[in-house]
Amino acid sequence: xxxxxxxxxxxxxxxxxxxxxxxxxxxxxxxxxxxxxxxxxxxxxxxxxxxxxxxxxxxxxxxxxxxxxxxxxxxxxxxxxxxxxxxxxxxxxxxxxxxxxxxxxxxxxxxxxxxxxxxxxxxxxxxxxxxxxxxxxxxxxxxxxxxxxxxxxxxxxxxxxxxxxxxxxxxxxxxxxxxx
Numbered sequence: 001x002x003x004x005x006x007x008x009x010x011x012x013x014x015x016x017x018x019x020x021x022x023x024x025x026x027x028x029x030x031x032x033x034x035x036x037x038x039x040x041x042x043x044x045x046x047x048x049x050x051x052x053x054x055x056x057x058x059x060x061x062x063x064x065x066x067x068x069x070x071x072x073x074x075x076x077x078x079x080x081x082x083x084x085x086x087x088x089x090x091x092x093x094x095x096x097x098x099x100x101x102x103x104x105x106x107x108x109x110x111x112x113x114x115x116x117x118x119x120x121x122x123x124x125x126x127x128x129x130x131x132x133x134x135x136x137x138x139x140x141x142x143x144x145x146x147x148x149x150x151x152x153x154x155x156x157x158x159x160x161x162x163x164x165x166x167x168x169x170x171x172x173x174x175x176x177x178x179x180x
Contacts, residue, residue: 001082003051004037004044004072008058014100014131014148015173016065019058026073028104028136038072052086059094066098075103075111080121087128101129104136107157108168131171132157
């Protein structure tokens with residue numbers, strides 16, 4: 001897997017101050033995507049053990065709330081294969097950090113149901129994520145006033161609660177309610 005960028009003090013892609021990893025490779029190709037260069041699986045740099053070490057170090061300070069995964073598309077099957085061992089490591093070494101993930105795939109229909117994204121890594125990867133922002137970016141539904149998402153069709157999902165209940169549960173941040 002390649003990645004396009006690592007942001008070390010990101011406050012736009014999840015609650016608090018975060019380290020954000022922008023993976024390469026996406027087959028959605030949403031109209032007016034803010035990160036088109038990451039559509040190519042070859043864009044950027046290889047995601048190596050040194051990259052993992054760097055991110056773990058960047059996540060370590062107490063003022064960093066957690067990790068955000070964006071793209072590209074973290075749930076492309078080849079990206080899941082690379083991200084799963086890394087997420088296991090994040091959980092083992094930094095259990096108090098939250099993990100947010102942005103995907104164009106729908107949680108209940110495409111990640112839990114049959115789709116090109118679903119593979120042998122999907123269930124475990126979902127079990128390691130706290131908050132999932134799902135749904136493709138839709139230009140006609142773009143709304144600059146939305147918190148943590150670009151278009152009104154996108155949902156902010158509490159993954160552990162959703163997996164436990166068997167239905168989509170909206171995430172409610174510490175700072176107040178996010179409308180879905």
